[in-house]
Amino acid sequence: MEINKNDIPLQVAVTAHNWTSMTPEVRGEQEQAAYFDHMTGFYSRLMSQVENEREREYLEAAALRYQAGYIAHKMDQLRARSRCASTMITGGSNFNTRRNDKANASEYNKSLEFFEWQKRAESAILKGLKDMRTAAAGGPAVIMRQEIEAAEKYQENIKATRAAFRKQSDIMERRKILATFFQVSEAEVYKMACKMGIDWPTMEPPPSWVLTNNNARIRAMRERLEQMEKRDATPTTEKPFEGGIVRDNAEQNRIQIFFNNKPDFILSQKLKEQGFHWSPSFGCWQRLRTDNTRKAVKNIIGIDI
Numbered sequence: 001m002e003i004n005k006n007d008i009p010l011q012v013a014v015t016a017h018n019w020t021s022m023t024p025e026v027r028g029e030q031e032q033a034a035y036f037d038h039m040t041g042f043y044s045r046l047m048s049q050v051e052n053e054r055e056r057e058y059l060e061a062a063a064l065r066y067q068a069g070y071i072a073h074k075m076d077q078l079r080a081r082s083r084c085a086s087t088m089i090t091g092g093s094n095f096n097t098r099r100n101d102k103a104n105a106s107e108y109n110k111s112l113e114f115f116e117w118q119k120r121a122e123s124a125i126l127k128g129l130k131d132m133r134t135a136a137a138g139g140p141a142v143i144m145r146q147e148i149e150a151a152e153k154y155q156e157n158i159k160a161t162r163a164a165f166r167k168q169s170d171i172m173e174r175r176k177i178l179a180t181f182f183q184v185s186e187a188e189v190y191k192m193a194c195k196m197g198i199d200w201p202t203m204e205p206p207p208s209w210v211l212t213n214n215n216a217r218i219r220a221m222r223e224r225l226e227q228m229e230k231r232d233a234t235p236t237t238e239k240p241f242e243g244g245i246v247r248d249n250a251e252q253n254r255i256q257i258f259f260n261n262k263p264d265f266i267l268s269q270k271l272k273e274q275g276f277h278w279s280p281s282f283g284c285w286q287r288l289r290t291d292n293t294r295k296a297v298k299n300i301i302g303i304d305i
Contacts (some may be wrong), residue, residue: 003039005032016078019085062125073114080107141228165205174203255293256286
């Protein structure tokens with residue numbers, strides 16, 4: 001991906017600061033430099049996560065889309081700023097305070113919108129990467145089984161560490177035991193000790209709450225796996241109602257409500273209160289595929305799915 005500071009035209013950047021800065025040319029160059037630094041850092045963060053050529057292609061395309069969106073939002077922000085003024089630059093005579101307040105509010109809203117867009121856009125790219133890896137690994141259920149297996153192994157290693165520490169009181173030997181059981185380098189032993197709640201100076205055995213917390217995590221993951229397996233065993237189905245259809249979408253892991261006509265204000269509010277969100281890409285109201293969502297559909301539409 002090519003990144004050039006002139007992707008943000010210098011004249012636009014300078015004009016944005018004509019009425020708010022004594023040195024608009026300097027501020028314009030700073031705007032260009034900030035864009036270049038941001039895009040360079042963003043691209044480096046994305047590429048540092050590449051594990052194969054397929055992921056590289058996905059992230060390259062995503063970075064280009066992000067760049068185009070970033071430039072568009074930045075230009076909107078700069079144009080809004082060009083309408084703002086300061087009495088330090090214009091002088092106080094006949095200064096239209098009301099108009100300037102509106103211009104400042106508009107620029108603030110554009111800046112806030114720009115900032116929130118950046119967070120959403122990067123989050124969407126990373127979610128796409130995660131979904132790609134999940135699909136390549138065989139699906140969410142496969143990933144969950146692997147995580148459960150790793151947590152169970154960790155549980156056994158904690159128990160073994162507690163037993164070994166009781167037989168060995170020497171602090172340095174205990175650190176070696178930790179490195180051996182968890183297969184980490186000497187430099188990483190400290191981090192492992194902190195993770196397990198071990199006091200580094202005394203190297204007392206891992207406290208019992210570490211076992212308790214990890215066991216609770218294993219139970220939660222097993223319950224989640226059970227839900228996944230139940231979901232995977234249930235195919236996508238649709239059920240009509242007066243005014244639309246409800247789709248129990250296994251592939252998207254969503255329950256979706258499609259209306260023939262736009263819902264009125266009261267129904268829209270009810271959907272929001274029940275946790276549904278409008279999806280422009282699917283053209284429906286949807287929520288995660290759970291038993292609670294099915295109950296919500298019953299409350300809103302009056303049908304069982």
